[in-house]
Amino acid sequence: MSLTESQAPANPEGSSERVQPTDAELVHLIGLTSSELTTLMTERGQPAYRGKQIARWLYSKRAASPSMMTDLPASLRTDLDTWAVARTLSAIRMDAAADGAIKYALQLRDGLAIEAVYLPYQDRVSVCLSSQVGCPAGCTFCATARMGLKRQLTAGEIVEQYLWLQDAQPNRRISHAVFMGMGEPLLNVEAVIQALRVLIVEVQVSARNLTVSTVGAVPGMLRLAESGLPVNLALSLHAPNDGLRAQLVPTARAWPLLQILSAADQYRLQTGRDVTYEYVLINNVNDSEAHARALTDLLDGHSGSVNLIPYNPVQGIEVYEPSTSDRIGRFRRILVAAGRTVTQRMRRGLAVSAACGQLAGAGGAKTSQRHIRRSR
Ligand code: SF4
Incomplete structure (x- = not known):
């Protein structure tokens, strides 16, 4: 099963309307390696290098949430904030x-x-x-x-x-x-x-x-x-x-x-x-x-x-x-x-x-x- 299939929230009705993911459905970005983040990004139509960028934010720059990853496009940050989390503790x-x-x-x-x-x-x-x-x-x-x-x-x-x-x-x-x-x-x-x-x-x-x-x-x-x-x-x-x-x-x-x-x-x-x-x-x-x-x-x-x-x-x-x-x-x-x-x-x-x-x-x-x- 791909990361997208296993972790990204699904819309059960199949409509284009965005369904708010439950806590269990949110993808916890911390806990994924740079290469797994790369797979996750490419599966969602993003360039492969975004995976490394996100890994740097998580493990080196210690971003608490996707919205803090300021070298990602604003649209991607907004999208990530709807289905992914960084820090949870x-x-x-x-x-x-x-x-x-x-x-x-x-x-x-x-x-x-x-x-x-x-x-x-x-x-x-x-x-x-x-x-x-x-x-x-x-x-x-x-x-x-x-x-x-x-x-x-x-x-x-x-x-x-x-x-x-x-x-x-x-x-x-x-x-x-x-x-x-x-x-x-x-x-x-x-x-x-x-x-x-x-x-x-x-x-x-x-x-x-x-x-x-x-x-x-x-x-x-x-x-x-x-x-x-x-x-x-x-x-x-x-x-x-x-x-x-x-x-x-x-x-x-x-x-x-x-x-x-x-x-x-x-x-x-x-x-x-x-x-x-x-x-x-x-x-x-x-x-x-x-x-x-x-x-x-x-x-x-x-x-x-x-x-x-x-x-x-x-x-x-x-x-x-x-x-x-x-x-x-x-x-x-x-x-x-x-x-x-x-x-x-x-x-x-x-x-x-x-x-x-x-x-x-x-x-x-x-x-x-x-x-x-x-x-x-
Ligand atoms: S019960 Fe305590 S000592 Fe035994 S395995 Fe669990 S945490 Fe370790």
Whole structure:
């Protein structure tokens, strides 16, 4: 199906009278590559170079709407304004932590809310992007899980989060992006692949600086490998056996650990990129020495480093606590002694609930417009 057929609004009566497109029918220009915009323009009888012009406005000059694209003919701008949109997100709220992390609650056109986090480090600036409104994975330690899945984000809505954060924080270039915000990215794999493509090709983010996280959605892992985009994969294990994993990550029941690890091996082979194993450490749940030894055995023969994440407390999930530093140290030493490279994720944004597993979409439901506030 052509872009025109799939995205442009149709007049059901077949008359020449213009029908106002619904929100769902509007073409979201952000989220399309320059060559897709070229196809869109030529299908509508415009010269091919208009596609590149529009891409420049979207990704370099950061136009918020077609009417701002002043080197397009006025008639084209007026026409675009009737069936296409550029920027669709608006800020509901901003919370800044003393460690520099800033969490933004962003409102989508349909009133639902998502969260995205700005994470400045000494040597780089990263952002944490959402891929769904809510999440269907149901991880029992995660705030987002309690929302359930409200809807999938489009590629444009994912890319817009990056552009929005860069515009809000213009002093340093955002060099890295992790798909670790709200949602399980590989349960929305086509939109995520398209967003990655746009970030790499149009926004010039290096593929090596892009990381997609997954709880092990095997079909999505294989699809991402097949896409040929050499991005990093972070595989969230959180348990060394299927029984405990099913308690912590209920969707895991669909894909046993051995199947997930074999998909990760295939990902590494096909893309040449490393896979990192993520492991959230929850006190007295999955952080014993026996768990560490079982994890060592499980990963035997599968290369990749292990990233330990001290559990970030979530209001309303009092049953879990972060592991003590003693237990983290013991767990880590067992993995290192087995020859595994181990890193420990820095806890950023904890004070504003922007850390891993704490995003909950400003309440999750439709949110009324509030003033942006900064809390320090
Ligand atoms: S941890 Fe990630 S995959 Fe699991 S429920 Fe939360 S957002 Fe979804």
